[in-house]
Amino acid sequence: xxxxxxxxxxxxxxxxxxxxxxxxxxxxxxxxxxxxxxxxxxxxxxxxxxxxxxxxxxxxxxxxxxxxxxxxxxxxxxxxxxxxxxxxxxxxxxxxxxxxxxxxxxxxxxxxxxxxxxxxxxxxxxxxxxxxxxx
Numbered sequence: 001x002x003x004x005x006x007x008x009x010x011x012x013x014x015x016x017x018x019x020x021x022x023x024x025x026x027x028x029x030x031x032x033x034x035x036x037x038x039x040x041x042x043x044x045x046x047x048x049x050x051x052x053x054x055x056x057x058x059x060x061x062x063x064x065x066x067x068x069x070x071x072x073x074x075x076x077x078x079x080x081x082x083x084x085x086x087x088x089x090x091x092x093x094x095x096x097x098x099x100x101x102x103x104x105x106x107x108x109x110x111x112x113x114x115x116x117x118x119x120x121x122x123x124x125x126x127x128x129x130x131x132x133x134x135x
Contacts, residue, residue: 009034025106042098042105044073044091044112045126047084053125056089060120070113077126079110088126091118 005013012021017029028034046061061071073091074080080088095105101116 005033042075042093042095042103042108044075044093044103044108045077045080046071046073046089046091046123047080047082048087048089049085050087053087053089056123057120057125060123061089061091061118063115063117070115071118073112073114074110075108075112076110089123090126091122092124093118093122097122 012034013028018027020027020031021034022031022036024031046056048056061073063069063071077088077090093101093103097116098105101114103112103114
């Protein structure tokens with residue numbers, strides 16, 4: 001759950017949205033707590049095929065399905081697009097949940113594996129931009 005922002009934080013974001021007031025490496029606009037260096041969310045992407053997407057929408061990203069005992073995710077949307085078959089899910093995880101699942105908070109590698117189940121409420125489907133046709 002993303003915490004509500006205080007009036008002071010909202011004023012700071014309005015004044016300087018692309019600055020980094022707490023110097024944690026996340027710009028104020030994307031930082032859930034722009035005045036606290038210790039609190040920030042982790043955003044990861046998961047690409048999948050249309051058949052598996054129906055199950056993910058209902059149940060979330062569950063481990064132990066199919067042949068893989070872990071869930072593969074990436075912090076880069078472009079990487080998820082490359083390996084997906086048309087559908088991408090964005091997961092916004094709190095620091096507490098990320099630590100529980102052994103996901104690093106800073107310097108996240110391009111490929112993240114976790115054995116935690118990520119509920120459907122933490123996932124949002126990312127719309128894919130149509131490919132340009134130059135014919």
